[in-house]
């Protein structure tokens with residue numbers, strides 16, 4: 001898929017997903033977000049950037065740890081996500097958090113601006129995540145940390161059929177390389193290639209819990225990255241896609257509810273001090 005098209009699909013897809021996002025994903029993503037914050041080891045004096053911040057779930061938790069005068073910035077490609085994050089920060093009293101619409105691969109910050117860069121469940125959606133990781137490295141101060149969480153290996157994510165089901169009904173792939181970083185040591189290798197040292201990785205098994213078939217379908221189709229394609233389906237096509245998706249979840253159905261397995265990978269790395277030339 002053309003990189004600009006992928007960015008547009010993400011930008012406008014997440015705009016559409018925003019109203020369903022927290023009710024569909026807040027609890028489900030919490031274990032990965034908590035592991036990411038643990039690995040980030042944030043201290044009260046840290047200046048922090050949260051990339052692909054969505055509605056600000058991680059940004060606002062990070063803002064609570066740092067001193068009020070330390071700035072926390074959240075960036076996201078979706079205008080509606082940024083607007084939702086601004087509102088959430090106001091409501092939750094995170095007065096030191098600010099938000100901007102920005103592509104993760106082209107961060108408009110000077111070199112060595114931040115002590116920590118966070119990115120929870122964002123890198124899988126980028127045309128070139130390696131470029132974003134190089135950006136994280138550039139804007140970190142020496143000794144600063146980057147931490148990213150992605151979904152894990154495809155065969156450990158029981159909901160993975162969502163992409164082929166939607167792709168079969170549109171012209172192009174919605175998330176062409178979604179599972180690449182979560183497979184094997186993909187994410188850790190990408191950190192090293194971007195210049196990070198002292199990398200560490202954690203894999204977490206999880207389950208996505210849905211009380212009903214409807215809840216599972218809203219989360220997958222309306223609350224996530226396929227939102228743009230899905231919004232253009234006719235009612236008949238939506239119905240067919242739901243039926244196919246629920247069939248793929250059948251092994252994980254418990255009566256009316258579902259417990260769908262999933263896996264997260266969380267990687268942290270340090271920007272080493274610059275080597276002085278004599």
Ligand SMILES: C[S@@+](CC[C@H](N)C(=O)[O-])C[C@H]1O[C@@H](n2cnc3c(N)ncnc32)[C@H](O)[C@@H]1O
Nearest residue numbers: 010014052053054076077078103104120122125
């Ligand atoms: C699954 S949400 C994660 C949001 C948040 N980090 C969290 O943990 O709740 C993925 C986010 O990635 C954003 N995104 C996708 N492509 C992006 C890009 N190229 N640059 C910046 N953000 C992007 C989407 O707009 C969406 O808000």
